[in-house]
Amino acid sequence: MASSALTSEPVARVLSCVPDAKRDGIGWRARCPAHGGKSATSLSIAQGEDGRVLLKCHAGCSHRAILDALGLDERAMFPATDRAAAPPLPRHTLREFVTARAAADAYRATLGREDARWDYHDASGEPIGIVLRWDREDGSKTIRPAWRIGQGWRHTYPEVRPLYALDRLAESPEARVFVVEGEKCAAMLSTLGLLATTSPAGANSAGKADWSPLAGREVAIVPDADDAGRRYAADASERLKSLDPPARVAIMKLPGLGPCEDVVEFVERVHGGDRHAARKAIEDLAATAFVAAPRKRITLGELLDDPRTLSKPETIECGWEPWDRVQPFEAVERGTIHVLAAPPGCYKTATMLRMARGYAECGRCVEWLAAEMPPRTLFRRIVCQAARLGQGALASDAMPEEHRRAIEDTRRRMEPIRDRIAFTVAPIGFEELERAADSADVVFLDYLQLVRHSDPGVRGHERIEEAMAKIAECAQRTGAVFIVASSQGRDGGDGRRNIHNATKGSSSIEYSADALYCAEEPKPGPHGITVKFDCLKQREGERFELEVPIDDRTKLVAEEVGP
Numbered sequence: 001m002a003s004s005a006l007t008s009e010p011v012a013r014v015l016s017c018v019p020d021a022k023r024d025g026i027g028w029r030a031r032c033p034a035h036g037g038k039s040a041t042s043l044s045i046a047q048g049e050d051g052r053v054l055l056k057c058h059a060g061c062s063h064r065a066i067l068d069a070l071g072l073d074e075r076a077m078f079p080a081t082d083r084a085a086a087p088p089l090p091r092h093t094l095r096e097f098v099t100a101r102a103a104a105d106a107y108r109a110t111l112g113r114e115d116a117r118w119d120y121h122d123a124s125g126e127p128i129g130i131v132l133r134w135d136r137e138d139g140s141k142t143i144r145p146a147w148r149i150g151q152g153w154r155h156t157y158p159e160v161r162p163l164y165a166l167d168r169l170a171e172s173p174e175a176r177v178f179v180v181e182g183e184k185c186a187a188m189l190s191t192l193g194l195l196a197t198t199s200p201a202g203a204n205s206a207g208k209a210d211w212s213p214l215a216g217r218e219v220a221i222v223p224d225a226d227d228a229g230r231r232y233a234a235d236a237s238e239r240l241k242s243l244d245p246p247a248r249v250a251i252m253k254l255p256g257l258g259p260c261e262d263v264v265e266f267v268e269r270v271h272g273g274d275r276h277a278a279r280k281a282i283e284d285l286a287a288t289a290f291v292a293a294p295r296k297r298i299t300l301g302e303l304l305d306d307p308r309t310l311s312k313p314e315t316i317e318c319g320w321e322p323w324d325r326v327q328p329f330e331a332v333e334r335g336t337i338h339v340l341a342a343p344p345g346c347y348k349t350a351t352m353l354r355m356a357r358g359y360a361e362c363g364r365c366v367e368w369l370a371a372e373m374p375p376r377t378l379f380r381r382i383v384c385q386a387a388r389l390g391q392g393a394l395a396s397d398a399m400p401e402e403h404r405r406a407i408e409d410t411r412r413r414m415e416p417i418r419d420r421i422a423f424t425v426a427p428i429g430f431e432e433l434e435r436a437a438d439s440a441d442v443v444f445l446d447y448l449q450l451v452r453h454s455d456p457g458v459r460g461h462e463r464i465e466e467a468m469a470k471i472a473e474c475a476q477r478t479g480a481v482f483i484v485a486s487s488q489g490r491d492g493g494d495g496r497r498n499i500h501n502a503t504k505g506s507s508s509i510e511y512s513a514d515a516l517y518c519a520e521e522p523k524p525g526p527h528g529i530t531v532k533f534d535c536l537k538q539r540e541g542e543r544f545e546l547e548v549p550i551d552d553r554t555k556l557v558a559e560e561v562g563p
Contacts, residue, residue: 071155528552
């Protein structure tokens with residue numbers, strides 16, 4: 001019977017050799033290293049009551065074959081205090097190898113010739129580890145390490161894992177470093193002439209790496225286009241910023257990637273294998289990312305010397321004309337905060353959903369912090385709005401065929417943006433604000449007054465003040481744009497709104513926002529209804545009111561805008 005206690009040392013040792021293991025109840029499941037196969041759950045790993053490892057291959061591989069494939073001996077399956085219970089082994093059967101080649105050959109005996117190999121070196125260029133990869137017919141992959149530990153090589157990672165390409169990092173101490181997920185991506189960037197590294201063992205192992213060689217350096221993190229990649233980028237960013245001195249970090253989003261793609265596809269598919277064009281695109285994106293993520297402290301002289309200071313700032317286009325048209329640069333500037341204040345029934349969520357879809361269709365990553373309503377509701381509204389159907393169409397038991405086709409056509413049109421909009425459900429706290437800013441170009445918060453403080457004792461206007469301070473810190477640190485829905489404050493008695501009574505909760509909202517819009521009551525318009533958001537503050541440029549046309553039939557944002 002497996003124990004539910006904390007993971008024992010032997011179990012942790014086995015899991016370090018099986019980086020693709022996933023939790024399954026009180027144990028783990030993984031692809032069996034002895035026979036590979038198509039199933040990612042053919043091997044069960046559990047912990048016995050005395051802390052020993054319990055292994056079972058559901059395809060019938062022997063215990064000995066599994067241990068050989070993992071590069072472990074029988075004694076490693078038992079806690080240190082109980083190893084006397086393990087059967088005695090001749091010294092020559094201990095899984096330690098004199099050379100890296102011998103360690104690799106032991107893997108090849110059961111897995112065959114690997115499809116790729118990457119060598120790790122220390123700062124002086126001495127070999128310290130290898131990582132082998134086998135590509136499977138079903139599209140999966142098997143990755144196995146061998147590391148120099150003490151005087152020999154073992155089929156495991158060291159307790160603290162060195163970064164890839166330490167020798168190249170040491171040779172170019174002033175160069176910008178690109179952090180990617182996996183050796184394959186790092187090797188691809190190296191072929192472009194860029195300095196790249198990664199942490200060993202995949203997206204979930206950033207916390208086991210030694211990031212200290214990047215202290216004080218400029219580091220661009222290039223995540224894969226999936227949730228795991230975004231989590232890895234946020235985790236690595238946090239660890240790099242905690243170094244002494246902290247690294248200067250920016251997270252890049254490569255345009256044109258499909259779901260689960262990475263820098264390899266960016267070079268080979270997006271740029272058709274043109275390495276010169278791909279390198280220029282990556283360097284331009286990195287330069288822009290660091291402009292958008294300014295240092296904590298900068299001198300007047302540095303600003304005077306920077307030719308970009310007085311040029312047009314970097315902006316993010318939505319593609320939805322009513323919103324882009326009212327911005328000072330006909331698009332929002334990176335790192336800015338935009339607040340939309342409105343009472344219920346003024347279509348602020350519908351307006352923000354239209355913006356979110358526009359940014360995603362323009363190739364931007366969007367995070368929606370759904371403090372007010374669940375993701376499924378938001379999704380239905382996005383689909384109906386794009387299909388120009390009322391939400392009642394989805395509830396109909398007898399949906400007309402033209403409506404069904406419109407829904408299916410919309411779903412197909414939204415496939416290219418499926419990985420560009422992510423929803424985070426309530427409760428929304430400061431941790432969610434930070435994670436969203438680290439992983440997206442544009443963050444929607446719906447809505448501000450529902451943000452939770454980590455200390456339940458912080459209430460009222462103090463909670464709102466700290467939330468706005470956190471939003472401002474995240475926007476300036478990452479360059480993410482925040483578009484925030486806010487409750488409307490009490491009017492001044494004459495029915496008119498001004499910047500002091502536009503929002504509810506704290507004057508910090510009006511002070512921190514770069515732009516503040518306040519909704520009027522919906523009125524008849526050319527498409528049925530028009531909602532006007534009066535611009536009460538615009539930090540740069542003129543103040544233009546935002547007019548949102550609402551289709552009278554669907555009660556959703558109309559696609560066309562009247563004259």
